[in-house]
Amino acid sequence: MRSRLLPPEFSGRLHDARTATSIGRWLGLAFAVCFLTGLISHVLQHPPGWLDGDLPSRPTWGYRLTQGLHVASGIAAVPLLPAKLWTVYPRLFSWPAVRSVRHALERLSVAVLVAAAVLEVATGLMNTAQWYPWPFPFVPVHYALAWLVAGSVLLHIAVKAPEIRAHWSRRSPGTLALPEEDGPDRRSLLAAVTAAVGAVTVTTVGQSFTPLKGFTLLAPRHPDHGPNGLPVNRTAAAAGVGLIASDRYRLTVVGPRACALTLDELRGLPQYEAELPIACVEGWSKSAHWTGVRVVDLLDLAGAPRHARVRVVSLQTRGDYRISEMGHEYARDPLTLLALRLNGEELTPDHGYPVRLIAPNRPGVLQTKWVGRLEVLS
Amino acid sequence: MRTGVTRWLTGAAGLVLAGVGAYRLLGVDDLTGVLIWLGGAVVLHDVLIAPLVLLIGSVLVRGGVRGPVRGALLVGGALTAVALPVLLRPGKPANPSVLPLDYPRNWLVTLVAVAVVSALVPVVRRIGRSRRR
Numbered sequence: 169m170r171s172r173l174l175p176p177e178f179s180g181r182l183h184d185a186r187t188a189t190s191i192g193r194w195l196g197l198a199f200a201v202c203f204l205t206g207l208i209s210h211v212l213q214h215p216p217g218w219l220d221g222d223l224p225s226r227p228t229w230g231y232r233l234t235q236g237l238h239v240a241s242g243i244a245a246v247p248l249l250p251a252k253l254w255t256v257y258p259r260l261f262s263w264p265a266v267r268s269v270r271h272a273l274e275r276l277s278v279a280v281l282v283a284a285a286v287l288e289v290a291t292g293l294m295n296t297a298q299w300y301p302w303p304f305p306f307v308p309v310h311y312a313l314a315w316l317v318a319g320s321v322l323l324h325i326a327v328k329a330p331e332i333r334a335h336w337s338r339r340s341p342g343t344l345a346l347p348e349e350d351g352p353d354r355r356s357l358l359a360a361v362t363a364a365v366g367a368v369t370v371t372t373v374g375q376s377f378t379p380l381k382g383f384t385l386l387a388p389r390h391p392d393h394g395p396n397g398l399p400v401n402r403t404a405a406a407a408g409v410g411l412i413a414s415d416r417y418r419l420t421v422v423g424p425r426a427c428a429l430t431l432d433e434l435r436g437l438p439q440y441e442a443e444l445p446i447a448c449v450e451g452w453s454k455s456a457h458w459t460g461v462r463v464v465d466l467l468d469l470a471g472a473p474r475h476a477r478v479r480v481v482s483l484q485t486r487g488d489y490r491i492s493e494m495g496h497e498y499a500r501d502p503l504t505l506l507a508l509r510l511n512g513e514e515l516t517p518d519h520g521y522p523v524r525l526i527a528p529n530r531p532g533v534l535q536t537k538w539v540g541r542l543e544v545l546s
Numbered sequence: 547m548r549t550g551v552t553r554w555l556t557g558a559a560g561l562v563l564a565g566v567g568a569y570r571l572l573g574v575d576d577l578t579g580v581l582i583w584l585g586g587a588v589v590l591h592d593v594l595i596a597p598l599v600l601l602i603g604s605v606l607v608r609g610g611v612r613g614p615v616r617g618a619l620l621v622g623g624a625l626t627a628v629a630l631p632v633l634l635r636p637g638k639p640a641n642p643s644v645l646p647l648d649y650p651r652n653w654l655v656t657l658v659a660v661a662v663v664s665a666l667v668p669v670v671r672r673i674g675r676s677r678r679r
């Protein structure tokens with residue numbers, strides 16, 4: 169059965185457990201950060217019933233940090249995952265291919281891990297460039313694969329625990345049993361992997377970590393590109409709203425004391441300022457200066473009960489995120505505004521002219537633009 | 547004995563989480579499409595990318611400068627992989643703030659930087675060594 173090509177021989181070195189452990193723990197850390205920050209993003213967008221009213225609106229930069237970390241650690245995984253797979257690649261050809269039921273299950277779990285991890289990282293990265301060549305919906309599949317990856321990583325760690333422990337440090341017994349002359353070469357490989365992680369991070373992270381925006385060469389967004397000095401996802405044209413005529417605009421507030429306000433009436437209410445980021449689910453973010461009416465003031469005007477949820481409805485005619493809801497923590501946060509101005513200027517149509525929602529610690533897709541109606545829910 | 551328990555608990559937790567994932571996957575639209583892409587990801591990696599990387603490594607990464615050469619290939623390859631979506635995404639972006647940069651140029655800039663730094667590493671090392679002598 170053994171042909172001359174299979175199993176192939178690997179003359180290269182460093183396909184050993186010490187190298188796999190060293191790279192694997194960094195990859196594990198990146199995946200752990202991805203999974204936890206991803207769960208936060210999921211919960212903020214699809215809160216389970218029992219959490220609904222209690223999601224915190226602080227810290228103001230919370231989602232900016234977690235989703236920025238999500239995409240940054242995901243990008244760090246782009247060199248780490250292939251490097252890890254490179255070290256263990258010869259094991260793909262281990263012979264006999266299956267030695268026992270246990271061995272078969274182990275190999276199956278590794279196959280699931282590799283398939284899910286490679287697809288998760290590849291599609292996640294492509295999603296940030298808004299490129300969707302696959303036939304399935306991105307978010308539900310990314311979410312399901314996240315659990316599959318997290319679970320099979322844990323299983324993998326449990327299965328490999330003795331080997332991981334034996335190679336954890338330079339002085340561990342398994343490491344010491346490896347050929348000593350490989351040490352410098354291994355350190356040089358690990359340095360190269362570290363440099364690769366550093367390089368992909370520095371050239372992309374400026375899309376959310378603005379102090380490094382000067383190095384933003386390969387990120388799909390740049391903090392300086394966009395109307396009012398702020399990037400945009402859905403434009404007014406794409407949302408089917410165009411330029412809303414200011415004299416025809418009304419904000420309807422539905423509640424115990426329903427009312428409708430013109431744009432001038434909104435401008436006549438006390439105006440507040442807030443420094444809050446737009447933090448996109450796609451990972452980019454930028455802080456901006458907003459001026460407008462506090463949502464809590466409008467709720468008081470409408471006689472809303474203290475614990476009421478609020479639904480924010482856009483005038484847009486197209487797009488997935490026409491309606492957003494928020495619990496009382498968000499609605500009553502004094503920084504939550506219906507903004508009329510951005511960075512000292514009137515909102516541009518693409519940023520939601522005449523009125524948009526801006527609230528702290530919230531994904532950009534929930535910062536509803538072209539707001540036409542506030543509904544007080546019971 | 548305690549580590550044995552931890553190990554079993556970790557494995558069990560892994561099975562539960564993976565089970566949640568598998569169960570969720572069964573509920574998504576176009577499961578067949580997902581399975582094809584999952585299989586495709588493994589095949590693409592195991593049959594194409596990994597052998598290619600090993601081949602390039604066995605041809606180019608040799609001798610006294612193997613460290614810097616491997617470093618240059620690895621860092622350049624990682625930058626290229628991260629740049630692939632922004633370089634290759636077909637069609638017009640949704641608006642001018644999406645993919646606003648000159649990515650082919652930027653990608654080349656990063657590769658040139660990698661080449662320069664990698665070429666300097668052995669030189670700097672040699673100078674350092676001769677100073678110490």
Ligand code: HEM
Nearest residue numbers: 199202203206207209210242243289292293311314449450
């Ligand atoms: C093992 C690695 C990863 C895990 C475990 C993971 C996990 C998650 C989870 C749980 C979510 C929330 C999905 C939801 O709202 O239902 C999420 C969202 C997201 N992830 Fe990942 N992720 C990983 C890798 C990546 C990578 C490499 C990128 C890009 C570089 C990425 C980009 C995104 C984006 C853009 C979203 C937002 C999707 C949306 O709400 O529209 N992820 N991720």
